[in-house]
Amino acid sequence: MEINLISDTVTKPTKGMLDAMFKAEVGDDVFKADPTVNALQAKAAALFGKEAALFFPSGTMANQAAIKLHTQPGDKMYCDKWGHVYNFEGGGAAFNSGVTSHLIDGERGMFTANQLEAAISGRSDIHVPYSRLVCIENTTNKGGGACWDFEELKKIQELSKTNDLAYHLDGARLFNALVAKNETPLQYGALFDTISICLSKGLGAPIGSILLGSYEDMEKALRIRKLFGGAMRQAGYLAAAGIYALDHHIDRLEEDHQRAIQIGIALEACSFVKKVEPIETNIVIFYTQDGVDEVDFVTKMKAKNIHFISMGDGKLRMVTHLDFTDAMLQKLQKELKEF
């Protein structure tokens, strides 16, 4: 039995999802003529109470399109120092949009409205990059699946409005946060100008992300997606997986969260584990004791067909997902105990 906890992106489509994909009605989406893509976009927009939605091949492209549509070259965006948009999108904000990233020194990938307020430099001094955009990430990836406090997100929205800044949410794992905190998509739709969500993470689709926003912003995003090379043809086969995921794979995220907590408990009991970070959703981050080589630990577990990653500096990560079962959890618990 292979146990793959490298990421929640390793899942394969379920039988029900594959059936839905096979049965999809398709057309050429570049001519807006794919009924299944149109249905997915309409469904997502309604779910979040947004005017429009656009299907993207990846979360990176959806975020990059959002950054592009909100900014001009020479502008500045604010994000946490651990933000995916800054750390893991290949420098795309600079490359695609000519945008400078102002990094805020948050906690587990989350900053406060006060920290943002202290950082905002406005658009009056010609020497300074113009402030244009605030990017939030929920849950935080590098922050170990941490969830933002909704009241803080509201304060940041007010601050963004006062300062005429666009407000974007990288919601690659937003559904994990919604399930963990008992919040709704509508709450988030009302707060942010644009939101990206991933269908290929916890929701278990093989590919795809969605960008949500106003009609006007999504018309801009359509043009940007074209120039980024992300306009697709009979993408309805993929969109069908997305519709299936939204219908069947949201509530079950709670199971992933429960299994992550169980992993955390098993790790806490290991003498070679120094610390387990708080577990709020499906990401478990932990550290080995000083003197215990974490790469060696990863290699030895790999030999037992248990896979997860080292993030450097003694930091290790396991991510639970749709294809991680109770039987796998039991095997992992046993192997950790015996290690």
Ligand SMILES: *Cc1c(COP(=O)(O)O)cnc(C)c1O
């Ligand atoms: C995975 C992820 C993305 C997008 O990734 P893609 O692999 O391009 O789909 C964006 N933001 C966060 C926080 C992520 O974890």
